[in-house]
Every structure is written in structure tokens, then in C-alpha cells.
Amino acid sequence: MILSTIGYEAATLPEVIGTLRTAGVEVVLDVRAVAASRRAGFSKTMLRASLEAEGIGYEHLRGLGTPKPGRDAARKGRIGEMETLFFEHMATPEAQDALALAVAIARERPAALLCYEACAAGCHRRIVANMIRKATGCEIRDL
Template identity: 80%
Template sequence: MGMRLATIGYESATLAEVIAKLRAAGVAVVIDVRAVAASRRAGFSKTMLRASLEEAGIGYEHLRGLGTPKPGREAARKGRIDEMEEIFAAHMATPEAQDALALATQIASERPAALLCYEACAAGCHRRIVAGLIRDATGCDVTDL
């Protein structure tokens, strides 16, 4: 079987549900693509999330460079997905984003990975764009969990 990449959003799920989905999908490492790895949702801030994933046998990598800049997050919250995508595309042209994308691609090439962000629906989230860039570089299959 070829390389696989998953994406997952935790907006409407508990930490236990997210971990169960990741394990069922055979994910070995979560790549957190949030610009700010803090959350009002219990268990999803960086330190607690890393510990919970590691306890479940899943690695964790936070790549802030793949997060959406604040204006893009604000546009997405207001449902202005086209605007978020324009802001994110400009961000992806930066050296920080390109370095993070290269690292994410390398990680995903080595073991089954999942891109994690907040939004439940990948269609309105920048993780879909990141997954597409990794797919273009590697030819991997992408699944939204």
C-alpha cells in the first residue's frame, strides 16, 4: 500500500474520540498545523495533546509555520473561505511555511500521519490545502477522518 495522509479536526469531538479515530486509521504521528497550539477545548492544548497522543502510542509534531495567520483565521470564522485561502496562499510563500511544509512532507513520507486542526469540516480549513501540497509532492492518498 502507498503512502497515506489523513486530516482531522477536533471541533465537534472529544479527545478520546479523536484518538480513537487516529488509532483506527493507523496514524503513527499527528502533525499539528495550528498557528496557535492552544485551545479552549479540554485536552487540545499542545502539552496535554502531546502527552495524550504519546500515551496512545502516537507521535506529535507542532508545525506552527503551517498555521493560518490571524487574519486568515478570522476570515474562516466568518465563513469567508476564499479570503482565508488567499491569506494562507500568501503565507505559504514565506520561508517559514516552506520549511515547515518540507518537514511535514518528510514526516508524512516516513510514517502514517494526520494533519490536525480545529475545524470539523476539512473543506473550510487550511489543512485541506496543506494536505493537497503534500499529496502533490508525494502522490499520497489523503483521507479526512
């Protein structure tokens, strides 16, 4: 079982969809706290419709998004601070419920965690992917 991760920072929507299709992804797990974007096509409603038109499912897991103070820290390059805040957030019931859903989906279908940052190393989706790997034993692939 493989769990993919993808960031759309440096890509267009057609490029992201093409990458997902090539990787065999069947469902995108949007792990943004706020599923809105200034980038064309990446706001929740348009993204869901575009993915579904290509046969790819979509699930917004707001509970796996980074809280605002963590996003602010990440924007300023303070990745350690973002990680600390995100781990604190992951102890909340909302986050644990969302993680349980993500684990269940990842066990059933080839999934990809989606967030903005192009590089997974500085993004909270890496942490979420590792939590899912711990629960499922899956391999993680950054697209």
C-alpha cells in the same frame, strides 16, 4: 501512502485518539498557528502527552498554521479570503520549511494533519494536505 486529516471541533480527545488509532496514524502534525484550545485536552502540552501515551507521535508545525487575518476571515465564513491569505503565507520561508518537514514525516510514517474545524473543506489543512499530496503522491483521507 495515505495522509489523513482530522478536526476536533465536534469531538472529544478520546474520540479523536480512537479515530487516529483505528486509522493507523503514527504521528499527528498539528497545523494550528496557535496550539492552544479552550477545548479540554487539545492544547499542545496535554495533546502531546495524551497522544504519546497512546503511542502516537506529535509535531507542532506552527509554520503551517493560518495567520490571524486568515483565521478571522474563516470565522466570518469568508473561506476564499482565508485561502488567499493562507496561500500568501505559504510563500514565506517559515511555511516552506514547515511544509518540507511535513512532507518528510509523511513519507516516513502514517500521519494526520490536525486542526480545529470538523470539516476539512473549509479548513486550511485541506490546502496543506494537497501540497503534501503534490510532493509525495499520497492519498488524502479525511477522518
